[in-house]
Amino acid sequence: MTSIASTRLRAVRRRVSRNDKVLVVALSALGVLALVVVFGPLVWPDNSNTVDLAQQFTPPSAHHPLGTDNLGRDMLARVLVGARASLGAGLVVALAGAVLGCVTGLLAGALGGYVDTVLTWLTNSILCFPSIMLAMAVVMALKPGIPAVVIGLSIHSFPWYMRTLRSEVMRISAKDFVKSTRAIGATQRRTLFVHIFPHLISTIVLQMAAVFGAAVLSLAALGFLGMGAQPPTAELGSMITDGQQFFLTGQWWVAAFPGLVLLIAVTLTTVVADRTREILDPRGEYIVAD
Numbered sequence: 001m002t003s004i005a006s007t008r009l010r011a012v013r014r015r016v017s018r019n020d021k022v023l024v025v026a027l028s029a030l031g032v033l034a035l036v037v038v039f040g041p042l043v044w045p046d047n048s049n050t051v052d053l054a055q056q057f058t059p060p061s062a063h064h065p066l067g068t069d070n071l072g073r074d075m076l077a078r079v080l081v082g083a084r085a086s087l088g089a090g091l092v093v094a095l096a097g098a099v100l101g102c103v104t105g106l107l108a109g110a111l112g113g114y115v116d117t118v119l120t121w122l123t124n125s126i127l128c129f130p131s132i133m134l135a136m137a138v139v140m141a142l143k144p145g146i147p148a149v150v151i152g153l154s155i156h157s158f159p160w161y162m163r164t165l166r167s168e169v170m171r172i173s174a175k176d177f178v179k180s181t182r183a184i185g186a187t188q189r190r191t192l193f194v195h196i197f198p199h200l201i202s203t204i205v206l207q208m209a210a211v212f213g214a215a216v217l218s219l220a221a222l223g224f225l226g227m228g229a230q231p232p233t234a235e236l237g238s239m240i241t242d243g244q245q246f247f248l249t250g251q252w253w254v255a256a257f258p259g260l261v262l263l264i265a266v267t268l269t270t271v272v273a274d275r276t277r278e279i280l281d282p283r284g285e286y287i288v289a290d
Contacts, residue, residue, distance in 0.1 A: 023275035030268045037087055040080035048077040049232045057251050067253040070246065075257055082234035083261050086216055086223075089150050093215035094208045096154040101161020102204065108162065109169025110192050116166070123159035131156040131218055139227045146229050149222050157211045161204070168203055172196050202277050209273025213266040220262060236262050 041048070046064075052072035060067045066075035104123070108116040126134070135152030142148040172178060173196065181191050216236075222228040223237025231238075236258045243255030 023272065023279070026268050026271040026275065029264075030272055033265060033268065034087075037080065037083045041077070041084065044074075044077055044080060046074035046077040048073065048081040048234045050074070050077075057246070057254075060253055066257045067251075069242065069254050070251075075253060078234040078239060079236075079257050079261055082229075082236045082239050082258060083265070085146060085229060085234065086219055086236040086262070087265055089146050089219050090212045090216035092150050093153045093157055094212040096150075097157030097161055097211050098204060098208050100154070100158035101207075102165060102200075104158065105162040105165025106169060106192060106197070109166040109173070110188065110196075119162065120166070123162050126156060126159050129156070131214070132221060135218065135222060136225075136227060139222070144227050144230055146219070146233075146235065149219055149228055153215050153218055157215065160211065161207055164203055164207055165200060168200055169196060172199055206273045206277045209269050212269055216262065216266055 050073060052068070055064070055068045055072035056070060058064050058068040058072070064074055064076065066079060068074055069078070104119050108119040129137075131153060134156045135149050138152030138155070139145075139148045142151070169192075178191060178195055181195050186195070219228055219235070220237030220240065223235045223239075224241045226238075226241075229235030229238050239258040240255050240262075243251070243253075243258065246252075246254050247256070
C-alpha cells in the first residue's frame, strides 16, 4: 500500500506542478481563508457580542472595516466568529459522513449478500427525507443549536458516500488486477485496503467537498429559520437572516459580508475538489506513473 500511495503522490505532484495553476491558486486562497477563520478572532480585538448602540449601523470604516449591525456590534468580529462556526460545522459533517460512509460502503461492496441488502435499505430509508427536514427533526428532538444540526446533517450525509463507494468497490473488484491478487492468495482485507481503497481517494475527496458545501448551505438555511446557532452566537446563516431586513434600507453590509464569506468558502471548496478529482483520476479510471 505504501508503494501504491507513494507512486500516486509523485504523479499528483507532477500533474499539479505542470498543469494546474487554478488548483494552486484555489488551495492558497482556501488556506488563507482557513487561517483567517481560525486565528482572526484571536487577533481582532473587538468582541463579537459587545453591544454599543452609539455605534449602530456604522458603515465600513477604519475602526470597523465591515461596519456594525443594528446593535452596534462589530461586523468583522461577528463574521470571523460566524465563519468559524459555519465552516467548522461543515467540516465536521463532511468528516463524520466520510467515516461512516467509507465503513458502510466498503462493507456493502466487498461482502455483498445480507450485509449489502441491509445497508442499502438503511441508506435508502434515510435518503427518503430531505436533509433539511431530517436536520429539523433532530433539532426538535434535541434542542436548537449547531450540535443538533451537525448530528442531523451527518446522518443524512453518509448514505451518499455509502452508495457511491459501494458501486465503486463493486466496479473495481471486477477488474483483472483485483482478480489476479485474489488468485495468488491475497486476503479479502488486503485486497480491499491495498488494491481497491487507493483508487477510491479521488471519489472520497470529491464527495467530501460536495457534502461540505451542502452542509454549510444547509446550516445557513437552518440558521435562517432560527434552528441553528442561537442568539447572541454569531453564525453566517443567522447573520444573513438578521441583515436581510436592512439590505434595502441602506445598511447592505449587515447581510452582504456574511453572504460573501459563505459564497467564497463554498466556491473555493468546489473548485479544489473538482480540480483534485481531475488530477487524481484524469481519465475516469486510475492514475499511473509517467
